Amino acid sequence: MEIVLVGLNHRTAPVEVRERVSFTTEQARRAAEELRARGILEETLVLSTCNRSEVYGVPPESSHECAPGLSTFLSEFHSVRPDILGVSLYHHYDQEAVRHLFRVSAGLDSMMLGEAEILGQVREAYRFAHEQGATGPVLNRLFQGALEVGKRVRTETELGTRPMSVASAGVKLAERIFGKLNERKALVLGAGTISEQVVSQLRDRGIAQLQVMNRSRDRADELAEQFGGKVVGWGEWGTALQSPDVVVSSVSADEPVLRRDIVERAMAARGNRALFLMDLGVPRNIDPSVGELYNVYVYNTDDLSEIVQQNRNARESEVPRAQGIVDEHVTKFLSWQASVELVGLVDALRVKMREERASFIRSRMEPMKHLTEADRAHVEKLMDEMLEKLLLGPAERLRGEKELRRKIQNVEALRDLFLSNREKP
Amino acid sequence: MNHLFPILTVLAYLLSFGLYVRFLASGKKLTGRLGTLFLGLGLVAHYFALLERSRGLHTVPYHDLYGSMSLFGWLLALTYLGLELYHRQQSVGAFVMPFILAFFLAAHLAPADRLSPPAAHGATFAFHVTLSILAYAAFALSFVLSLIFLGEERLLRSHKLGNMVWRLPPLELLERMSQSSVLVGLVSIAIGTALGFVWVDRLSSEYSFYDPKYVVTLLVLLLYVLYLRLAGTGAWRGARASRLCIFNFLIVVLSFTVVNLYLSHSHRYF
Numbered sequence: 001m002e003i004v005l006v007g008l009n010h011r012t013a014p015v016e017v018r019e020r021v022s023f024t025t026e027q028a029r030r031a032a033e034e035l036r037a038r039g040i041l042e043e044t045l046v047l048s049t050c051n052r053s054e055v056y057g058v059p060p061e062s063s064h065e066c067a068p069g070l071s072t073f074l075s076e077f078h079s080v081r082p083d084i085l086g087v088s089l090y091h092h093y094d095q096e097a098v099r100h101l102f103r104v105s106a107g108l109d110s111m112m113l114g115e116a117e118i119l120g121q122v123r124e125a126y127r128f129a130h131e132q133g134a135t136g137p138v139l140n141r142l143f144q145g146a147l148e149v150g151k152r153v154r155t156e157t158e159l160g161t162r163p164m165s166v167a168s169a170g171v172k173l174a175e176r177i178f179g180k181l182n183e184r185k186a187l188v189l190g191a192g193t194i195s196e197q198v199v200s201q202l203r204d205r206g207i208a209q210l211q212v213m214n215r216s217r218d219r220a221d222e223l224a225e226q227f228g229g230k231v232v233g234w235g236e237w238g239t240a241l242q243s244p245d246v247v248v249s250s251v252s253a254d255e256p257v258l259r260r261d262i263v264e265r266a267m268a269a270r271g272n273r274a275l276f277l278m279d280l281g282v283p284r285n286i287d288p289s290v291g292e293l294y295n296v297y298v299y300n301t302d303d304l305s306e307i308v309q310q311n312r313n314a315r316e317s318e319v320p321r322a323q324g325i326v327d328e329h330v331t332k333f334l335s336w337q338a339s340v341e342l343v344g345l346v347d348a349l350r351v352k353m354r355e356e357r358a359s360f361i362r363s364r365m366e367p368m369k370h371l372t373e374a375d376r377a378h379v380e381k382l383m384d385e386m387l388e389k390l391l392l393g394p395a396e397r398l399r400g401e402k403e404l405r406r407k408i409q410n411v412e413a414l415r416d417l418f419l420s421n422r423e424k425p
Numbered sequence: 426m427n428h429l430f431p432i433l434t435v436l437a438y439l440l441s442f443g444l445y446v447r448f449l450a451s452g453k454k455l456t457g458r459l460g461t462l463f464l465g466l467g468l469v470a471h472y473f474a475l476l477e478r479s480r481g482l483h484t485v486p487y488h489d490l491y492g493s494m495s496l497f498g499w500l501l502a503l504t505y506l507g508l509e510l511y512h513r514q515q516s517v518g519a520f521v522m523p524f525i526l527a528f529f530l531a532a533h534l535a536p537a538d539r540l541s542p543p544a545a546h547g548a549t550f551a552f553h554v555t556l557s558i559l560a561y562a563a564f565a566l567s568f569v570l571s572l573i574f575l576g577e578e579r580l581l582r583s584h585k586l587g588n589m590v591w592r593l594p595p596l597e598l599l600e601r602m603s604q605s606s607v608l609v610g611l612v613s614i615a616i617g618t619a620l621g622f623v624w625v626d627r628l629s630s631e632y633s634f635y636d637p638k639y640v641v642t643l644l645v646l647l648l649y650v651l652y653l654r655l656a657g658t659g660a661w662r663g664a665r666a667s668r669l670c671i672f673n674f675l676i677v678v679l680s681f682t683v684v685n686l687y688l689s690h691s692h693r694y695f
Binding site for chain 2: 175271
C-alpha cells in the first residue's frame with residue numbers, strides 16, 4: 001500500500017519541457033489506463049496544470065522499484081528523451097508524496113503563493129480519475145485529504161485572501177468603495193496590456209458596462225470587442241466620465257491626460273457620485289491634485305504596488321500556519337494508512353492461525369480413537385475460542401489506539417515475522 | 426434578585442464581541458455566524474434579565490435610568506441584529522457590541538434605586554416609550570456606522586489601508602446601512618411621538634403640551650429627515666452626510682440626557 005509520485009513543475013523544468021509533458025484530459029485517461037494495463041501501478045491519478053505534470057500512483061510492489069519504470073513510461077508517452085526529462089523529474093515516495101500533494105493543494109507549492117486555482121485543478125483531476133475507475137481506496141483517501149487541506153488552508157489562513165497583482169489590487173480597492181461591481185460601470189483609458197488585465201478582472205466580476213477610450217481607434221475597437229464594451233472617442237470627457245464608477249488609465253503620455261478641471265466638471269455633472277481612478281501609467285496619467293476632490297479616490301501604480309507588496313508579506317507570514325495544517329493532515333493520513341495495513345495484518349494472521357489449528361488438530365487427535373465426533377468438535381471449538389481471544393485484544397487496540405499505530409512503524413517487519421514461511425537461517 | 430440572566434447576557438455579549446473581532450481579523454465566515462448566534466442568545470438572556478428585574482422591582486424597565494439604559498442596550502442589539510441580517514454584513518458587529526455591552530453593564534452594575542411602583546399608564550404609554558427608545562437605539566447605530574464610514578474613507582483616501590480595511594464593509598454599503606437605520610429610527614420616533622401626544626391628549630388635565638422635550642424631538646426628527654434627504658444629493662453624499670449623521674446623534678444624546686433630566690416636565694429616562 002505504498003504511494004509513488006513522479007512529476008515536474010515550474011521549479012524543476014522550464015516551460016518548453018513543461019509544455020511537452022503536459023496531459024490533455026484524453027491523454028490523462030490513456031496514461032492512467034496504460035499504467036494499470038502494464039502493471040506499473042494499481043491506482044493512478046494524473047494531475048496536469050500549466051505549471052506541473054504529476055503522476056500519483058499505488059504500485060503493486062515497492063514504490064522505489066516502480067519509479068524508474070514510471071519515468072520511462074512518461075518519457076515514452078510524451079516522446080521526450082529520457083536525458084532531458086530525467087533532470088526535471090522528481091520522485092517522492094509515501095510520506096513525502098503525501099506531503100507534496102497536500103502542499104500543492106494548499107497553494108504552498110504554487111508559482112504564486114496561495115493561488116486559489118490549484119485546488120479546483122486538484123479537485124477536477126481527482127473527479128476525472130475517480131470517474132474513470134483509475135483510483136482505489138488509497139488514492140481516494142489521499143485526494144480527499146488533499147481537498148480538505150486546501151479548503152482548510154483557504155478558510156483558516158489568509159494565504160489566498162489578498163490580491164497579489166496590481167490589477168487585482170485595484171479591482172479589490174474598487175470593491176471596498178462600491179461593494180459588488182456587477183451593477184457598476186467602468187471606463188478604460190488606453191488599450192495596452194495592463195488595461196487588458198484590469199478589464200479581464202472587471203469582467204470576471206460581472207461589470208455592467210465597459211467603455212474604452214484610446215488614441216488609436218483600431219486598438220480601442222479590438223479591446224471593446226474582446227470584452228463586450230463600447231468605444232468612446234478620445235477626449236470626449238463630458239460623456240465619458242459621466243457614468244463610470246471605475247476609471248482605469250494606462251496611456252502613454254508625457255502630461256496628465258485627466259486634469260483636475262476635467263474631473264471637477266465631471267463630478268459636478270454626476271452629482272458627486274464616488275469615482276475610483278486607477279492610474280497605471282508612467283508618467284502618471286492623472287493629475288495628483290484630482291485625489292483632493294470630494295468623493296474621488298485616486299491610486300497610482302506605486303500605491304497599488306505597495307499594497308501588493310504588503311499583501312505578499314502578509315501571505316508569507318501565513319505559511320507556517322498553512323504548513324501546520326498540512327503536517328496535521330499528513331499525520332492523519334499516515335495513521336489511517338498504518339491502521340489499514342495493521343488490520344490487514346491481523347486478519348492475515350487470523351487466517352494463518354486457523355490453518356495451523358486445523359493441521360495441528362488433525363495430526364494430534366488422530367491417535368485418540370476414544371474421542372467421539374462431539375468431543376473432537378468441542379476441542380476444535382475451544383481452540384478457536386482461545387485463538388480468537390488471543391487476537392481480539394490486539395486487533396481492537398490497533399483499531400482504537402492512534403498512538404499504538406504510530407509506535408508500530410514497520411508493518412512489513414511484523415508481516416515478515418508472523419506470516420513469512422521462511423525457515424530460520 | 427437572581428443574577429443568572431444578567432450573567433448569561435454578559436457572557437453571550439462578550440463571546441459575540443470576541444467572535445466579531447475575530448471575524449474582522451480573520452474573515453472566517455463561521456466565526457461571524459457564531460458571533461451572530463451569540464448575539465441572538467444574548468438578546469434572549471437580556472430579555473429575561475429585563476423581565477426578571479421588572480418583576481422583582483414591580484416596575485417597568487423604563488421607570489428608572491438603569492432600566493432605561495438596559496432597555497436601550499437591548500433595543501440597540503435588536504436593531505443591529507435586524508440590520509445585520511437584512512444587509513448580510515457582519516463586519517460592523519465588532520464596533521457595535523461594545524456599546525451594547527456598555528449600556529447593559531452600566532445599567533446592571535450600578536446599585537438599584539428604591540423605586541415606588543409606577544403609575545398605570547397603559548399600553549399607549551408603553552408603546553410611546555418603547556418606540557422612542559427604539560428610535561434612539563437606531564440613531565445610535567447610524568452614528569456608529571457613520572463613524573466607521575469616516576474612518577474607512579480616511580484610510581482609503583490616505584492610501585494607508587492596513588489589515589482592517591479589507592474586512593470592513595464597502596463605503597456605499599455603510600451608507601445604505603446607516604440610512605436603513607435612520608429610517609427605522611424615524612418611523613419609530615414618528616409613531617412613538619404621535620402615541621405620546623395621543624396619551625397626553627387623553628390626560629390633558631395632568632400633562633402639558635408645552636415641554637422642551639417636544640421641541641428637541643421635533644428638531645431630531647427634522648434633522649434626520651434632512652440627513653435622509655441630503656444623503657442622496659450630489660453635494661452631501663458620502664463623508665458630509667456621515668458627519669451630519671454624527672452631529673444629529675449629538676442632539677439625540679442631548680435630548681436623552683440634559684433635556685430629559687433637567688428641562689422636561691414629563692420625560693425622565695427616555
